[in-house]
Amino acid sequence: MGEASYVIGIEIYRDRSKRILRLSQKAYIEKVLAKFRMSACSSTAAPIVKGDKFGIHQSPQNSLKENQMKHIPYASVVGNLMYVQVCTRPDIAFALGMLGRYQSNPGIEHWKGTEKVMRYLQGTKDLKLIYKHTKNLEVVDYSDSDFADCLDTRKSTS
Template identity: 65%
Template sequence: MDVKTAFLNDDLNEDVFMKQSEGFKPEGQKHLVCKLKKSIYGLKHASRQWYLKFDEVMKKQGFLKNQVDQCTYLKMSGSNFTILVLYVDDIILASNSLDMLHESKRLLSHNFDMKDLREASYVIGIEIQRDRSKSILGLSQRAYIERVLTRYNMQHCSSSVALVVKGDVFGSFQCPKTEVEKEKMRMIPYASVVGSLMYAQVCTRPEIAYIAGMLGRYQTNPRLDH
């Protein structure tokens, strides 16, 4: 589900003033300013205020906030449950009960102006794959990974079953030696490459955590052998 104009739902806990908009300055009152009654887009703390408003509503409706990931909420009813995940103004719902799922949607629509996007298939760069006949739910970042490979001119590289094997060593001996090699290396944004790998690692590819960690440590101190 999508929250329409999410930041406009927020309540302000302090006095905030803004200049009058262009074309909205009555004669004799151009020296006045506007006092905001509600949050608007552009405020530095608008996203924070929206989260506090959303959190307040969810708690009143019996949802428990996850203490590790505080944008994830859980509601239980006997053996049934509904999991709700908030990402800015997008909401993902998962439940083992259609009744609870529909009730959660009604609750959200009652408190906020919502748009029901139906069954989720693609969220923040992650494709959701379903095989209902086998009761399988999968997550894939294939499109994201292909974009990363293309961005760094590695779309034609060969895949490997083992990312790293016993005996592999990374160290300064692999650093460019000649001016030609150094110039070629300058064209590769190493920190950005490692960051792209880490995003895939966190979301759907935990098996690359070891090699991504090694590359990150090498980035911190390339003179040490790892």
């Protein structure tokens, strides 16, 4: 049967001699971008930046705006992007955590946020998650928190 090279949308690159495992979802990301008509979009440097704020006040407040948003596949986009995030791209986790809060009643600003994440993936689809062997176990921890940044609850997201 041989070694697996592609499993559920994840390309597997293995170098046994160097003890390195690389995981990529480039093809899956390209399919997602095509599915949501973002294949030709320009890229952006980050999935979310300091000034990007999302809140319940950006959700539709009347039936006209709700009807406009019914034609936008917001939950489907968030779901597809979450699969990418869970498997190989933890760099989009914060943005998706913010955007995922509004799946029951997303507004146009929330939709623009998902488009921005897709534009970021367009420019970084070649990135791979790499696992490699080291002689000494080294635990590295990065932390970043925001103080009361959720506009709806005033709770921190970290």
